[in-house]
Amino acid sequence: MGTALVWLVNTIIGLMVWFIIIQAILSWLFAFDVINHRNRFVSQIADFLDRITAPILEPFRRIIPTLGGIDISPIVVLLLLQFVRILFNASAAPILIGMLG
Numbered sequence: 001m002g003t004a005l006v007w008l009v010n011t012i013i014g015l016m017v018w019f020i021i022i023q024a025i026l027s028w029l030f031a032f033d034v035i036n037h038r039n040r041f042v043s044q045i046a047d048f049l050d051r052i053t054a055p056i057l058e059p060f061r062r063i064i065p066t067l068g069g070i071d072i073s074p075i076v077v078l079l080l081l082q083f084v085r086i087l088f089n090a091s092a093a094p095i096l097i098g099m100l101g
Contacts, residue, residue: 002100006093013085016056017078023049024074 026046029035035042053074060073 002093002096002098005096005100006089009088009093010085013081013088016053017081019049019052020057020074020078020081023053 023046026035026042026049030037030046037043037046056077057073060076061071064073064076066072
């Protein structure tokens with residue numbers, strides 16, 4: 001059970017990392033008019049990714065100013081997610097595996 005919980009936490013963090021990366025790439029593609037917002041499928045994917053990543057990114061967007069129009073909050077959040085993953089695997093994961101098996 002502990003191994004399953006550790007896997008679940010690592011998978012959720014990994015998915016969030018990928019969602020943030022894909023959302024950032026899509027925003028660049030929209031900004032340079034490579035992809036059009038009028039495409040319904042692309043618009044739905046962008047909306048989904050925005051709804052998933054906004055709760056994590058918005059607090060950092062309020063604190064971190066944009067640098068020349070470039071939003072660096074996804075980079076900060078990605079670094080923090082990796083830090084949380086390493087911290088969880090080093091400290092909490094062995095305890096969970098030891099207690100729950």
